[in-house]
Every structure is written in structure tokens, then in C-alpha cells.
Amino acid sequence: MVGQVSDIAPHIEQRLPRTQSRDARRLQVIEATIETLAERGYSRATLTEVARRAKISHGLVLFHFQSKENLLAETLAFMAEEYHQNWKGAIAGQTGDPAAELHALILADFAPAVCTRHKLAAWTAYWGEAQSLPVYQEICGQKDGEYIAVLERISQDLLLRAGRHNDPATLARILRLTQEGTWMDITTMSEPYSFDVARETVLECARLLFRDQFPY
Amino acid sequence: MVGQVSDIAPHIEQRLPRTQSRDARRLQVIEATIETLAERGYSRATLTEVARRAKISHGLVLFHFQSKENLLAETLAFMAEEYHQNWKGAIAGQTGDPAAELHALILADFAPAVCTRHKLAAWTAYWGEAQSLPVYQEICGQKDGEYIAVLERISQDLLLRAGRHNDPATLARILRLTQEGTWMDITTMSEPYSFDVARETVLECARLLFRDQFPY
DNA sequence: CGCCACTGACTGAATTGTCAATCAGCGAGT
DNA sequence: ACTCGCTGATTGACAATTCAGTCAGTGGCG
Numbered sequence: 001m002v003g004q005v006s007d008i009a010p011h012i013e014q015r016l017p018r019t020q021s022r023d024a025r026r027l028q029v030i031e032a033t034i035e036t037l038a039e040r041g042y043s044r045a046t047l048t049e050v051a052r053r054a055k056i057s058h059g060l061v062l063f064h065f066q067s068k069e070n071l072l073a074e075t076l077a078f079m080a081e082e083y084h085q086n087w088k089g090a091i092a093g094q095t096g097d098p099a100a101e102l103h104a105l106i107l108a109d110f111a112p113a114v115c116t117r118h119k120l121a122a123w124t125a126y127w128g129e130a131q132s133l134p135v136y137q138e139i140c141g142q143k144d145g146e147y148i149a150v151l152e153r154i155s156q157d158l159l160l161r162a163g164r165h166n167d168p169a170t171l172a173r174i175l176r177l178t179q180e181g182t183w184m185d186i187t188t189m190s191e192p193y194s195f196d197v198a199r200e201t202v203l204e205c206a207r208l209l210f211r212d213q214f215p216y
Numbered sequence: 217m218v219g220q221v222s223d224i225a226p227h228i229e230q231r232l233p234r235t236q237s238r239d240a241r242r243l244q245v246i247e248a249t250i251e252t253l254a255e256r257g258y259s260r261a262t263l264t265e266v267a268r269r270a271k272i273s274h275g276l277v278l279f280h281f282q283s284k285e286n287l288l289a290e291t292l293a294f295m296a297e298e299y300h301q302n303w304k305g306a307i308a309g310q311t312g313d314p315a316a317e318l319h320a321l322i323l324a325d326f327a328p329a330v331c332t333r334h335k336l337a338a339w340t341a342y343w344g345e346a347q348s349l350p351v352y353q354e355i356c357g358q359k360d361g362e363y364i365a366v367l368e369r370i371s372q373d374l375l376l377r378a379g380r381h382n383d384p385a386t387l388a389r390i391l392r393l394t395q396e397g398t399w400m401d402i403t404t405m406s407e408p409y410s411f412d413v414a415r416e417t418v419l420e421c422a423r424l425l426f427r428d429q430f431p432y
Numbered sequence: 433c434g435c436c437a438c439t440g441a442c443t444g445a446a447t448t449g450t451c452a453a454t455c456a457g458c459g460a461g462t
Numbered sequence: 463a464c465t466c467g468c469t470g471a472t473t474g475a476c477a478a479t480t481c482a483g484t485c486a487g488t489g490g491c492g
Contacts, residue, residue: 020437041348043259046481057439059484064437068482121347128344131337131403132257141406166420174394174421177401181393187347190357204382205390208425236471262447273473278449280471 033075038121077139084143086114098157103216110199121187158213171209178205245270249291254337293355300359302330314373319432326415337403374429387425394421
């Protein structure tokens with residue numbers, strides 16, 4: 001589904017031709033959906049608001065996405081794929097050094113491509129609904145599993161090097177929850193902190209968990 | 217508001233009298249609201265469904281709570297107050313030993329009174345909406361701040377005893393996010409783990425952060 | 433000139449909130 | 463003890479609104 005959305009140039013604002021190619025329009029609608037979810041939350045997100053932000057009629061949104069349910073599912077799939085590509089790319093450029101991989105993984109999560117206020121807010125909106133809409137768990141399940149597997153592998157490597165016997169799955173979980181949590185804090189706390197503080201928190205978490213094995 | 221809900225006997229199932237006292241009915245509706253949020257999520261929670269679960273007409277729900285908006289706000293306030301009382305009570309029974317306090321705090325978060333699947337799912341549902349409905353942040357903001365302050369104070373105490381110079385606020389944040397995160401995992405993961413594993417994860421987090429200062 | 437993208441009015445369904453009528457419980461008066 | 467009448471809980475029909483989804487028709491572009 002999301003694969004159909006080609007990676008054409010971003011920043012295609014104003015002065016759009018009256019009619020757009022299928023893929024360009026779909027991408028534009030997905031971005032409008034993310035904004036809408038961020039501004040109004042899941043429960044008050046409407047097709048009319050998405051259409052207003054994309055400056056098209058709400059009929060056209062349905063023309064391209066068939067139903068609201070499908071639009072929201074495809075938007076989530078888009079973000080999941082984007083997130084997945086982002087961290088995969090970050091560790092692909094690494095040597096086999098687990099500490100360097102972990103460092104790259106953490107930095108990747110705060111890269112501008114995936115870590116914007118709108119996208120973070122949209123993720124939070126989906127999280128609230130995912131528990132009662134299994135379709136969302138299906139969209140993210142596979143990719144989440146892959147991310148967790150990589151984190152656990154890295155944790156295991158680092159623990160082995162230090163000759164420690166903690167459970168790598170537990171440490172990987174603590175790291176993941178700290179990272180996800182800072183993302184949520186940024187959008188939901190009454191006194192939110194900056195992206196920089198969030199990233200530094202996750203890095204400090206890695207240092208405390210892996211000590212000398214994570215010298216960043 | 218929530219203070220008006222007296223702590224009358226729980227387990228008042230079946231065989232209710234046709235008419236209920238104001239407080240008993242309000243509490244019953246709040247519990248039905250938590251169940252509804254857990255089962256259907258925020259966006260698909262309806263007054264009719266709440267009424268169905270409470271076995272009353274939907275008109276009566278509005279009679280007691282004036283509006284849906286108010287019902288949801290009061291339900292959140294109820295859970296926030298319950299959570300607050302729970303952890304306050306847990307550390308009240310402690311000596312001044314910070315490690316013991318932290319241990320009690322962590323165990324309290326997994327006590328049956330506050331840590332049920334329904335309530336965890338309801339919390340998750342509210343989190344998704346809180347970012348776009350400031351009223352929810354107001355309801356929780358004060359109490360959250362108090363919880364964070366206590367965690368930071370404990371962190372500082374433990375770090376001082378070890379002569380370490382990490383930032384107590386950062387460690388407190390990692391602990392809080394790990395705890396909140398395990399709560400969310402339980403309701404949203406495709407392969408959720410048990411309450412026991414969740415609690416053990418948070419305890420292990422405390423051990424890793426505070427080392428010898430947290431011998432539990 | 434044919435094909436899509438596109439529009440906007442319209443429909444049907446779901447849902448919140450209102451309200452007049454009803455009913456249960458309870459205390460006062462007999 | 464019995465009834466009357468008051469108070470407040472309760473119901474369900476109804477109004478009003480919002481919103482997803484449909485569709486017939488328009489128009490730009492190759």
C-alpha cells in the first residue's frame with residue numbers, strides 16, 4: 001500500500017496544478033492527515049478537516065482512499081515504513097560495533113525525517129486506539145518486532161563483552177520504553193522538554209545500562 | 217468533584233435497587249466508562265455503550281454527568297486521584313530510606329487497586345487525546361508534577377549516597393518512562409507480557425540505575 | 433475525445449443532548 | 463398501619479447535529 005506512494009520531492013506546497021498525479025495527491029493527503037491527527041487527536045479527526053488542510057474537497061479524499069478507516073490505516077503504514085527505513089538506514093552505515101550501532105539507532109530516532117512534532121503527536125494518537133483496533137497492531141507488529149530483535153541483539157553483544165549476566169531482553173525493553181516515552185513526553189507533558197533533552201536522556205539511559213561498553 | 221464519590225462498598229453488582237443514591241450511581245457509571253474506554257477506545261466510546269454496561273438509560277448518564285465531555289473528565293480525575301492516593305499511601309508507610317521508598321513506589325504502581333487491564337487501557341486511551349485536549353493535562357498536571365518531584369528527590373538521595381554525579385532528573389525520568397511504558401506495553405503490544413514481567417522490568421531498571429544503592 | 437481527477441450537494445446513520453412523563457422511596461399526617 | 467404527596471431518580475421518545483460515504487456532473491489534460 002504505502003509502497004505505492006513514491007518518494008517524490010517533499011515541500012510541494014502552493015501552486016499545485018489543479019489535477020495531481022495519483023501518488024502526489026495521496027502523499028499530500030497523508031501529510032494532511034498527520035497534521036489533522038496532531039492538531040485534533042484521533043477522535044476529532046474528520047475527513048473534512050483533512051480535506052481543508054490539503055485544500056481539496058472531502059470527496060476527493062475518499063476518491064483516493066476509499067474510506068476513512070483505510071486512510072488512517074495507510075497513514076499509519078506510511079509512518080511505520082518511514083520510521084523503519086530511517087533506523088535501518090542508520091545501522092546499515094555502521095561497522096559491526098554494537099555500541100556504534102546503538103548510538104546510530106538512538107540518533108536516528110531523533111532525526112528530523114521522523115521526529116517532528118506533528119508525527120510524534122500522530123503516533124501518540126494512534127497508540128491510544130491501537131489497543132482496541134487490532135488492525136493497527138498488525139500494521140506495526142512486524143516492524144516493531146524487527147526493531148526489538150535488533151535492540152536485543154545489540155544488548156546481548158554489549159553484555160557479553162562486559163561479561164555481565166543481565167537479561168538482554170529486559171535492557172532492550174528499558175531502552176525502547178525510554179525512547180518511546182521521551183517521544184510521548186514531548187507531545188503530552190504540561191511542561192515539555194526539548195528534542196535535545198529527550199535524545200540526551202536516551203543516551204544517558206544507554207550509558208547507565210551498558211556502562212563502559214557505551215562510550216558516547 | 218471526584219471527592220464527592222464516597223468510598224462505598226465495591227462489588228455492588230446485581231440486585232441493585234431500581235433507584236440508587238447519587239454517589240453510588242456516579243461511581244457505577246465511572247466504572248462503566250472505564251470499561252467502555254478499554255474495550256472500544258476513546259474515539260468509539262459512546263454514552264449509549266456506557267449506559268448499556270451500567271444497565272441504565274443513556275439519559276441517566278447525562279442526568280448525573282451533564283455532558284459526555286464532563287463524564288470523561290470526571291472519570292480521568294477519578295483515576296488520577298485513585299492513582300495518587302495509591303502511591304502516596306505506599307510511601308507514607310516507609311521510613312526515610314530512599315531505596316525502600318523507591319521499592320514501595322514501584323510495587324505500588326502494580327498494585328491491584330490501580331493496575332488492572334481496564335484501567336491501563338483507559339489510561340492509554342486518555343494519553344492519546346491529552347495532547348489535543350488541554351483540560352486533560354490540567355487534570356493530571358499537578359499530580360504528575362508531585363510524583364516526578366518525589367522520584368527526583370529519591371534519585372538525588374541515592375546518587376548522593378553513592379557519591380555519583382549523574383543528573384537525578386534524568387534518572388527519575390528514565391524510571392518513570394520505563395514504568396509508564398510497561399503499562400502501555402501490557403495493553404498495546406501484539407505479544408504482551410505479564411504484570412510480573414512488567415514489574416520485574418522496572419525493578420531491574422532501578423537496580424541498573426542505582427546499583428548497590430537499590431538492593432531489591 | 434476519452435479518461436481521470438475533481439467538486440459539492442445530498443443521504444443515511446450514528447450520536448449527543450433535551451424534556452415531559454413516570455416511578456420509587458420516604459416522611460408527615462391521620 | 464395507611465395514605466398522601468413530595469423529592470429526586472429514571473426512562474424513552476424526540477430534536478439537532480455531525481459526519482462518512484455516494485453520485486451525477488464538470489473540467490482539465492494528453
